Ligand SMILES: Cc1cc2nc3c(=O)[nH]c(=O)nc-3n(C[C@H](O)[C@H](O)[C@H](O)COP(=O)(O)O)c2cc1C
């Protein structure tokens with residue numbers, strides 16, 4: 001599935017951030033920056049297309065397969081298009097006993113989608129994920145970089161309205177609980 | 178009031194910033210170490226302190242450090258394990274979020290002790306907001322001369338940075354963490370060679386948990402002997418416990434090792450008792466991987482000793498009647514919780530997180546998940562319970578890394594202590610989907626163990 005398409009472009013600010021990250025590792029060990037760069041690219045493009053992954057391979061002077069391998073191993077990377085805002089509800093033990101299933105069912109009803117699906121308007125994707133290190137503040141979900149904790153149905157409704165109005169808010173590096 | 182060594186200043190306004198941290202005595206351990214101590218002095222203090230790894234295994238830190246190979250001309254590395262993905266565990270996040278400079282100070286001390294000039298913090302990708310807090314703190318530390326070349330004129334150089342994972346529990350295992358930090362899939366490596374000899378980029382490497390590294394700060398400040406005065410026996414110092422589940426005050430607590438489990442669960446200072454006046458049914462005291470304890474083995478051991486928050490007391494009775502301190506992920510279940518459902522939930526987790534390299538782990542975790550799902554939904558048989566017992570037994574000890582054991586133990590413990598609840602799911606399939614079993618009876622346990 002190697003692509004020779006070169007028409008993908010990383011804006012200068014993203015390139016600068018990638019270069020800063022590469023510099024954190026010794027000469028010849030730039031592959032160590034791969035996971036971070038995939039995060040940076042995914043935050044910018046929304047998901048990791050073959051073109052984006054090939055571009056990163058060239059940037060790091062590694063084979064495209066080395067990028068695909070990593071992108072498919074880690075659960076945070078999406079190699080298929082998703083909604084602009086991923087609602088990732090933790091469903092592991094401590095969250096389960098505090099009502100994670102109730103929250104998931106509520107979101108499913110509210111958005112008219114099932115876990116794993118994306119809304120027709122392309123804004124929301126709903127996912128069930130494993131423990132995110134917020135077990136004492138359960139139930140919780142992650143949206144982009146944000147943690148939303150102590151969830152209730154009302155809180156979820158407000159969040160959905162907020163993100164629908166401003167889908168990019170999930171990458172502003174804020175947290176609110 | 179418990180003595181606090183890590184979180185003492187956590188409630189000071191602005192303690193996450195360099196200025197406030199410094200004004201409250203921050204970085205004084207680095208001054209002391211770089212001006213008055215040799216690297217070996219620090220290793221010696223850590224040995225004296227009795228500090229044991231806070232990531233889960235509890236291996237003595239000083240001893241681990243003394244195993245680090247030091248071949249001439251080969252750089253060595255210190256890696257901080259901030260992957261924190263064991264269900265029930267959220268203490269490292271709390272420390273890094275609230276008081277990031279404590280970890281940085283610990284990284285400087287530990288790197289100096291090990292002769293490492295390039296150190297990395299590997300943090301789980303979902304903690305990207307914490308990564309940004311750490312990056313800001315690291316930039317402040319560079320700007321104030323605590324990182325970089327020739328720190329405090331000592332001749333010691335240190336570069337420190339943070340790298341994210343991307344959603345893989347297995348990357349908390351130290352060799353998988355190293356693979357991931359090299360930009361690869363997180364497949365654990367066969368040992369030997371051990372990381373102390375061939376770790377990151379085949380160089381000698383030490384991997385330590387966030388809390389372990391932070392604990393080096395008070396050890397250097399007050400001396401290893403002072404640290405060792407806290408606690409009981411081989412469980413010295415303080416420990417961060419992240420408490421969750423059906424309790425009144427979930428959260429992160431710093432306890433002195435040796436506190437009684439009874440006080441931890443029921444006193445207002447900690448968990449504040451069980452929510453809604455319910456009874457306690459079970460407890461997983463050290464993260465999802467450790468054996469679950471039924472209500473009558475939580476505050477007392479099988480020998481009727483008070484159960485204490487120490488490595489030894491929590492393990493008293495071995496796997497038959499004890500558990501482990503593990504990562505300090507303390508999960509409490511009340512009488513309304515279903516053990517079969519919880520066991521199924523954890524099995525799904527391990528199945529999802531298995532890297533797939535070894536067939537007992539890859540196949541076994543999936544199989545356990547399936548059988549448990551069947552039992553939970555009233556479609557299981559008595560043979561299924563025995564089957565589960567066999568599967569978990571065939572995983573344990575037969576895999577490259579300990580994730581296999583971590584998946585097997587919770588299933589074994591659930592069947593060992595809650596067999597009557599599993600059987601009830603088989604004999605009362607309709608009822609089992611509608612209501613929960615409630616408390617397990619002590620009598621059955623006594624009969625089985627007579
Ligand atoms: C599957 C698995 C997951 C682990 N996850 C973590 C983790 O998230 N954080 C951690 O510090 N140690 C984790 N460990 C333990 C590490 O392998 C290692 O023992 C630890 O980081 C050593 O540090 P310490 O001696 O300071 O505890 C894990 C081990 C296994 C087998």
Ligand code: SF4
Nearest residue numbers: 532534535538576578
């Ligand atoms: S035990 Fe499981 S997680 Fe560990 S190496 Fe084997 S397959 Fe991978």
Ligand code: FES
Nearest residue numbers: 090095132134135
């Ligand atoms: S179980 Fe949901 S955050 Fe830990």
